Amino acid sequence: MVESLHPWIALLIPTLPLLAAAWIAVGYLFGWNRGETGERETAWVALGAISLSLLLLLVLDGLALSGNAPGQIIVGDWLTIGSIQIHLSFLFDRLVLVMATLVAFISLLVTRFSVNYLHREAGFQRFFLVLSLFNAAMLLIVTAGSAVFTFFGWELAGVSSYLLIGYAWHRNTATANATRAFVTNRIGDAGFVLALVFSLIWLGSVEWSEIPTVVNDKAIPTLEIGLIIGGFLLAALAKSAQLPFSSWVTRALEGPTPSSTIFYGALMIHAGVYLMLRMEPLLTMVPALMIMLLMIGLLTSLYAWLAGLVQSDIKTSLMFATLTQVGLMLVWIGLGWFDLALLHLVVHAIWRSWQFLSSPSYMQQVQQPAKPAPAWLRKHPRLYTAAMQRFWLDDLSDWLLVKPTRALAHEAQLFDEQVVDRLIGIPSHANMLSTLSRLEASKQGLFTVANEVGKGRGLFGFIFEWLAEAMQWLEDRLVLPSDGGALMKLVNYLGRHLEKIDHLLAQPRYLLLIIMATIMVVL
């Protein structure tokens, strides 16, 4: 009896908030929940959905406690093609139940909190729409039975955090930060897709519960396991804002205080840790990656701790404190203490959400000014500056990635217009006498059509033009002084442009591009 209900329960858990989001969106489209009068309904729908999800999870928790944990539930097929089969499935093991209950619980708290916090805000409905999307995304990340559906949630979380950071869309800083955060996360997403693709090719399965057994049965080489984990690792680092992706998370603070901050503080930032916990059976096979995880975690903790010491506003310092803790969680994973990491995650998420939720009223509760940076740090001016500047991470990525890409884009545009278009270009309009006035002018001798055979554009046009000129020159039996004008011009022209190309090639981005192209060809 209960068994047959499992697929429905599983499906409803992440879908309920999604339906709430759809309901709010439809309501907004048709205009029945707009304005202050619609606030009540909007809030109830969002709250109701997440409460029901939590309730369903508690039922599953109860089942698990009585020894009937549902485990893997396959609801249906999403995509079948050739030998590849991707199920719509859910997984409820110990790790998932703990995480999912935590996620639903905190989501419920935040949703309830936001009802009052956003009262009479212009974007009330929009906020609850995005919030519900986010709740659905987090629940899906945690409960999905296959990596593909975890990725559904992963991206949905990315999109909704983009929308939350850019909540105040009329402010340029907010939208710029939202874009930056999303694009940074997209690097991690590329890693996720890489891992998905490698799993599909090498393992033939993306079911979380099947991956470990397949790896054992097929005796997959360590290198391939390493590459699969490497992809997931990249995704986890980006989502959890570990080095070198840390800078997006402080930009994420642009969202409405504190309801969006809590996601970076308490939920989404833990998604990466969750993914690594999920990878436990595979991670233990590749010690090198565990050591790497350890190092990254340590470095991030150190970085965030130092940078956090010199912050003067509460949200940023909370954020850095969070980063420190998340870094530590990765350290535990790197050391192989997966249970400790999970425990740390749960405790930290609850504690941090309480802190973030109370941060707006914190200023009233605390009378004294913020503590200055500790004395020992002030004694080391260089370290102090570095901490103040957050170790120039933002500038570094600007300098290394954003600027060269922009320059490249600009040059691609120029290349398109100046070279490709001219090379492929068509003959210019044969309209030397296109207007009557020109005809008149030519009759009166004020306007003469150049005495050449015709004007060509593009490489072919140029060749033909030159050919025609040469013929004419021959026909004139070399009477005219042979200036070879066209050729000279071409040589000069080419020389000038070759110089430009040479100059460009000397710049590092083109060197890198050439190296990348070479690697592509070699592979």
Add this chain to the structure above:
Amino acid sequence: MDMHTSNLPWLSLLMLLLLTGAGLTALAPARKARWVALLTALTALAVTLLIVIGFDSELSGFQFVESKPWIPTLNIHYLLGVDGISLLFLPATSLLFLLVILASWNAIHSLSKLYFALLLLFQAVVIGIFTSLDTVLFFLFWELSLVPLYFLITLWGQGPNRRYAGTKYVLFMMTGGLPLLLAFVILAIQPDGSYIFNYPGLISVIGENRYQTAVFFMLLIGFGVKTPLVPMHTWLPVLALEGHPATLATIVGLKLGAYGILRFVLPLLPETALSYQWLLAGLGIAGVIYGAVAALSQTNLRRLLAYASLSHVGLVVVGLATFTSQGLQGAVFQLLNFTLIASGLFLLTGFLQQRVGSTDIVSLGGVAKSMPLLTSFFLFLGLASMGIPGTSGFPAELLIILSAFKAYIGVGLATLVAMVLGAAYFLNTYRRAFLGPADREAVIDAVDLKNRELLMMVLISLLVLVFGFYPQAILDIIASAESNWRIIVPTGM
């Protein structure tokens, strides 16, 4: 190859319906013309849906086949038919033209009768391109498509250089048409002196032609110009800026060139195509990266979409070049997607142009204030074009990337780079055009999407979501052509 006929000549009827509709539209009183056009487009959509329902995806080969001798001395036939590859392009085309007619409802101020008639004529020709199974007939439709397009661009274009753009487009396509015709003729001449122009016949004599390499390159150039492949793409950004957004939606939405490669190059010249697999994949990935990088620095939404389209069609070519069933199905799926997504985005820029008078980001900014719905739909379709899971872009893109990794790891990695670039160029331009403070009066005073426009966008978005969550519906139909593919293309797995 199996050829299944049906009780009625459905495909000819469909074209006839559209041509009659075009004639009636041209003759109708000026105020009724658009209604006639709309009714015709609706009926056409209904007919194509009937064809889809009548299609049996269990059968291999072509269905709804109609065959009449046309020029018997040369063995040229009036031969129509659809298989799993071309079938879904029919409803996609019909839906696209319906949307375009709706989008042009109030946007055409001069010669509106002619405009709607030309649109229907163009639709009939496109249906002909997708259904003809005789290379001469195909070529006829292929070149015929230039006539309505030339007038649609030059007469109702919106840029000052629309005539130049129209001429440029037609000249490009004519230049591409020449090698195409030559290739078809060379393919047709058999060693024993007979001619074969019909597609199933050509399939049966694969590999007997002596000039396969030359034919391959001629077809590649012919179709590559239309696709467009880098570096033959320069007509697209020019056209994007000069043409009418609704017309552009049809050009960008229907990637006919890629269909040509899929239909003719790979099945008719499998060995040559396989030996030049590196070239196809290289051209594809060059388009992907080149388009994405060039899109980063665009300051006009329409040019941005043109380069984005270059990047997306590059991905389709990569999928084709892998010669795996995942790649091919992903490519067809992606082509179908873009009849919805790319044209939806172009239609939205058209709405914007109609309201604000420009799609240049310097004259936009803060559009979200006065047009929240337009802004939301633009973001949604943009996310779909990035292949965010949940939208139909994701399964298609996943399949293509998967197959790319199987064929060339380097190409696969490059598609991942394009994934990041895709988010960067779209969101950056989106931010500057739609978000931020609104300070232009034209933007502040503009009205949001009206019911008609809203209905179109809701329809597109729903379809995008449905096929994102249930891609199997599409893939099953495409897969029915798989049995043909297995014979004709040496697939991997």
